[in-house]
Amino acid sequence: MKKNILNNIKILALTIILIILTRMIGILPWWSFIIPVGALGIVMTVKKWSRAGFGLGFLAGFLTWAGANLYFDAALQGAVLDKLGLLLSVPAIVIVLLSGIIGGLLTGLALYTGKALVAERSINI
Amino acid sequence: MKKINKDAVFPLAALVMLVFALSRQMFMVPPLGKLLDPFIGAVQNEDEGRLNAAALSIPGKELKAPVQVYFDKRKVPHIYAQNNSDLYFAQGYVTASLRLWQMDFMTYASAGRLAEIFSQKDFFDYDRNQRRIGILEAAKQSLKVINANPLTKEALTAYTKGVNAYIHQLSYREIPLEYKMLGYEPEPWTELKSVLILKSMANNMTGYEEDLFMSKMILALGEENFNKLYPDYYENSTPVMNANKPALFAAAAPLKVPSYLDYSFLSSNSVIAESPYNPRLGSNSWAVSGKRTKSGFPILANDPHLGLSLPNIWIEMQLTAPGMNVYGVSIPGAPAIIIGFNEKVAWGITNGSDDVRDWYKLKITNDYKQYELDGQWRNLAYRVEEIKRRGEAPFYDTVYSSVHGPIVNNRSFPGKDPDMMDMALRWELHRPSNEFYTFIKLNTAADYNDYKAAIRNYSTPLQNFTYAGKDNIIAINHQGSMPVKWAGQGKFILDGTRSAHLYTKYIPVDSLPQRYNPECNYVQSANQHPTYDNYPYYYNGYYSETRANRIEQLLSKSDKLDIAGMEAIQLDNTNSFSAEALPVLLSKINRSRLNPQQQKDLDAVSKWKGNYDFKDKIARLYEIWWANTVFYTWDEFKNYRFYLRPPDKVVLLDLIRKEPDNKYFDLQSTAQQENASDIITDAFITSSNDFTKTRKEGREQWGDYHKVNLMHPTNLPAFSEMSLSAAGQSEAINATSRNWGPSWRMIVELGDRPKAYGIYPGGQSGNPASEYYNNFTKDWNKGKYYPLLFFMNSAEAKAQASSTWTFNTAK
Numbered sequence: 001m002k003k004n005i006l007n008n009i010k011i012l013a014l015t016i017i018l019i020i021l022t023r024m025i026g027i028l029p030w031w032s033f034i035i036p037v038g039a040l041g042i043v044m045t046v047k048k049w050s051r052a053g054f055g056l057g058f059l060a061g062f063l064t065w066a067g068a069n070l071y072f073d074a075a076l077q078g079a080v081l082d083k084l085g086l087l088l089s090v091p092a093i094v095i096v097l098l099s100g101i102i103g104g105l106l107t108g109l110a111l112y113t114g115k116a117l118v119a120e121r122s123i124n125i
Numbered sequence: 126m127k128k129i130n131k132d133a134v135f136p137l138a139a140l141v142m143l144v145f146a147l148s149r150q151m152f153m154v155p156p157l158g159k160l161l162d163p164f165i166g167a168v169q170n171e172d173e174g175r176l177n178a179a180a181l182s183i184p185g186k187e188l189k190a191p192v193q194v195y196f197d198k199r200k201v202p203h204i205y206a207q208n209n210s211d212l213y214f215a216q217g218y219v220t221a222s223l224r225l226w227q228m229d230f231m232t233y234a235s236a237g238r239l240a241e242i243f244s245q246k247d248f249f250d251y252d253r254n255q256r257r258i259g260i261l262e263a264a265k266q267s268l269k270v271i272n273a274n275p276l277t278k279e280a281l282t283a284y285t286k287g288v289n290a291y292i293h294q295l296s297y298r299e300i301p302l303e304y305k306m307l308g309y310e311p312e313p314w315t316e317l318k319s320v321l322i323l324k325s326m327a328n329n330m331t332g333y334e335e336d337l338f339m340s341k342m343i344l345a346l347g348e349e350n351f352n353k354l355y356p357d358y359y360e361n362s363t364p365v366m367n368a369n370k371p372a373l374f375a376a377a378a379p380l381k382v383p384s385y386l387d388y389s390f391l392s393s394n395s396v397i398a399e400s401p402y403n404p405r406l407g408s409n410s411w412a413v414s415g416k417r418t419k420s421g422f423p424i425l426a427n428d429p430h431l432g433l434s435l436p437n438i439w440i441e442m443q444l445t446a447p448g449m450n451v452y453g454v455s456i457p458g459a460p461a462i463i464i465g466f467n468e469k470v471a472w473g474i475t476n477g478s479d480d481v482r483d484w485y486k487l488k489i490t491n492d493y494k495q496y497e498l499d500g501q502w503r504n505l506a507y508r509v510e511e512i513k514r515r516g517e518a519p520f521y522d523t524v525y526s527s528v529h530g531p532i533v534n535n536r537s538f539p540g541k542d543p544d545m546m547d548m549a550l551r552w553e554l555h556r557p558s559n560e561f562y563t564f565i566k567l568n569t570a571a572d573y574n575d576y577k578a579a580i581r582n583y584s585t586p587l588q589n590f591t592y593a594g595k596d597n598i599i600a601i602n603h604q605g606s607m608p609v610k611w612a613g614q615g616k617f618i619l620d621g622t623r624s625a626h627l628y629t630k631y632i633p634v635d636s637l638p639q640r641y642n643p644e645c646n647y648v649q650s651a652n653q654h655p656t657y658d659n660y661p662y663y664y665n666g667y668y669s670e671t672r673a674n675r676i677e678q679l680l681s682k683s684d685k686l687d688i689a690g691m692e693a694i695q696l697d698n699t700n701s702f703s704a705e706a707l708p709v710l711l712s713k714i715n716r717s718r719l720n721p722q723q724q725k726d727l728d729a730v731s732k733w734k735g736n737y738d739f740k741d742k743i744a745r746l747y748e749i750w751w752a753n754t755v756f757y758t759w760d761e762f763k764n765y766r767f768y769l770r771p772p773d774k775v776v777l778l779d780l781i782r783k784e785p786d787n788k789y790f791d792l793q794s795t796a797q798q799e800n801a802s803d804i805i806t807d808a809f810i811t812s813s814n815d816f817t818k819t820r821k822e823g824r825e826q827w828g829d830y831h832k833v834n835l836m837h838p839t840n841l842p843a844f845s846e847m848s849l850s851a852a853g854q855s856e857a858i859n860a861t862s863r864n865w866g867p868s869w870r871m872i873v874e875l876g877d878r879p880k881a882y883g884i885y886p887g888g889q890s891g892n893p894a895s896e897y898y899n900n901f902t903k904d905w906n907k908g909k910y911y912p913l914l915f916f917m918n919s920a921e922a923k924a925q926a927s928s929t930w931t932f933n934t935a936k
Binding site: 024034054065068071072073076086087095099102103105106110112117118 | 148167170843
């Protein structure tokens with residue numbers, strides 16, 4: 001059980017690192033990170049590192065997107081998130097959450113797809 | 126080898142669809158995946174590393190020599206180049222880095238290409254109209270003339286290269302926020318785009334017209350009434366060329382109903398579509414000789430009133446190259462400084478406001494092949510305009526044209542007004558012209574002769590150029606292509622079947638209205654009439670005398686003018702017409718009909734001086750009173766389905782003074798016969814009652830009502846500054862209004878070293894996420910001015926720089 005949690009934390013961290021590293025390569029399209037994340041899904045399943053799936057991927061993607069938006073907004077001291085919030089008549093934090101959901105959905109689906117490609121019959125979401 | 130699991134098909138498909146959906150704009154929703162991606166999306170537009178960099182090196186392999194750009198604290202770039210071509214390259218690059226989306230969008234709007242960005246039908250119709258009135262075509266023709274002149278060709282080519290150098294090094298992360306939101310990307314800049322920017326300005330300033338309305342009004346009212354209510358001249362005016370005032374005001378020769386003009390000619394009874402143009406877009410500018418200033422040096426002031434927007438229509442900068450050191454405002458997308466000063470001269474501009482847009486009713490064969498001119502049938506020319514549409518196949522629009530100009534509305538594009546069908550538009554904007562030449566030459570002008578040579582060939586839009594030289598010469602020129610017309614020509618719809626209705630000659634440059642070093646030692650323009658009615662040529666336009674009269678009052682009062690005094694004049698909130706009209710209204714009002722509250726209000730308003738200060742508590746009451754008086758007087762015109770605007774306020778005041786029993790004062794809705802006194806009293810009672818209500822709500826200050834909006838071109842409130850409470854009024858010198866006003870205030874005192882002050886609403890950056898996007902607006906609204914840092918050499922500029930960019934030529 002404890003090992004499982006530890007493994008999941010490792011996969012979570014690995015996913016976040018993969019997303020960030022991929023996005024550091026400027027010429028790749030914005031969605032490019034789903035490929036290494038999908039690959040991770042394959043490897044971790046084949047190597048039986050973890051049985052984690054969509055949920056873990058979602059969490060990793062959510063944390064990366066929302067966290068990075070918050071980080072850049074604070075570091076660059078601009079007003080973009082506030083203005084986007086104004087556009088939709090919501091507070092800026094809703095924009096951050098929305099970005100988190102987008103990042104989460106994509107990462108979760110990517111990890112799950114990778115896993116599903118090679119998994120045994122019974123898939124544990 | 127394991128088999129691929131079928132269970133992966135669904136998540137894979139979902140993933141692909143999600144990526145696809147989030148990469149595209151759909152149903153007005155921006156491409157959210159890209160937009161909210163923290164690594165390249167909107168949040169990255171907060172990155173101002175370049176603008177704030179202490180030192181930034183930029184590759185400039187197209188340049189002949191290195192160029193330095195020193196940004197001062199307000200992020201005004203001071204560009205130091207070693208030749209003109211490098212200078213305009215850097216101007217293009219720097220302008221694009223601050224305002225790329227704005228200037229690019231302006232070219233889409235000007236050319237009629239908005240359907241490429243927006244999929245709604247309205248934009249497609251807008252594009253068709255824009256093509257049909259011929260802006261894009263005119264820009265193409267003008268570009269030929271511009272390229273034929275080595276000076277302007279060099280500037281435009283270099284500027285274009287500079288803008289493109291900036292665009293080419295942009296990644297998606299760095300493109301302006303608006304592109305990300307609207308889901309498209311910057312295209313390469315072209316010389317044509319710069320011309321489209323100037324055509325867009327010309328369109329804003331000369332796009333207004335009343336030809337059909339005037340034609341119907343003269344038929345409806347008859348000659349006598351028409352000439353009285355819609356005269357070409359007014360008695361109380363201070364024209365640009367205010368010399369040779371006629372001893373007796375004759376109101377010019379009255380216009381006759383042109384013989385061809387009748388209802389069948391116009392096929393009347395249609396509703397006139399409201400014009401999107403604003404005839405009151407105006408400006409103030411004056412120059413005072415050193416003989417009238419405290420310092421002994423001349424002072425020039427200019428505040429062009431244009432649509433107020435975020436980003437502002439202007440961008441401030443200093444341009445320096447051998448033989449040139451000029452400071453002022455430039456229009457993003459166009460080279461050179463448009464309004465500004467150098468070490469020796471300063472110049473300002475205001476709109477000439479003349480009518481240079483005329484319509485000809487044509488006789489056309491049913492198949493649009495031929496039209497009649499002087500009894501002969503001639504072939505209609507045509508061109509096909511390709512209008513690209515987002516998400517749809519391109520549309521090919523055939524635009525016919527006669528010798529007069531393009532036929533804007535025809536069977537395939539009927540427009541809003543059936544009477545405008547099959548009419549050809551003749552517009553000075555269509556004639557190829559090279560305005561860049563004027564501005565580039567003004568930038569290096571050293572004296573009056575240089576100034577005259579620079580503006581001599583300037584043609585459209587007609588402007589009043591104000592000039593002051595260090596040597597104490599001042600001048601003003603109503604400059605541009607002013608056709609020679611017969612009385613009334615162009616005020617009404619013209620007959621396209623007669624070549625006699627086409628004008629072929631223009632008023633010679635030397636005969637255009639102008640003044641040079643007048644005895645009063647100042648010159649001024651504020652969109653008023655260029656001349657008295659004794660000018661030998663006929664012209665008409667959309668002039669406004671109120672601000673000019675007030676400027677005259679203030680300038681003539683003092684012979685010790687200084688910069689602070691000039692600021693006070695630019696910020697003057699008095700409407701001189703209101704001040705003139707109030708005593709007349711007071712003399713006519715019937716006090717006995719008022720209740721105690723109304724009498725109290727009347728006592729208060731009687732002390733008012735026409736002042737629209739922010740805290741003034743009477744201005745609003747007067748405004749409603751006057752508006753009601755206008756409404757009650759001209760109530761009979763509401764029956765005309767083509768009604769566009771009442772006679773000028775000056776006409777009404779004159780009528781109250783001289784003919785208080787005139788039939789127009791009679792209200793249509795009552796059985797009894799009213800006179801001026803009755804309706805003025807009625808108007809006051811209503812306004813006092815209205816005002817009492819709002820006073821109870823705690824809103825009685827002028828600033829509570831008078832709101833200014835600085836709109837982003839997309840009209841998104843989040844990117845705009847909305848409902849800014851402001852002092853001033855549309856006809857005060859401080860001509861603030863709901864969506865237009867002083868777009869740049871500048872005051873320059875020439876001397877050993879020019880002393881200059883200025884401000885515009887907005888900020889240097891066009892990036893809504895930037896701290897420099899809207900940082901001037903508060904100070905502008907408070908009436909503050911910034912010292913304009915005019916550096917005499919690069920060492921001075923360097924010493925004050927908050928950031929420095931260097932363009933390196935190294936390959």
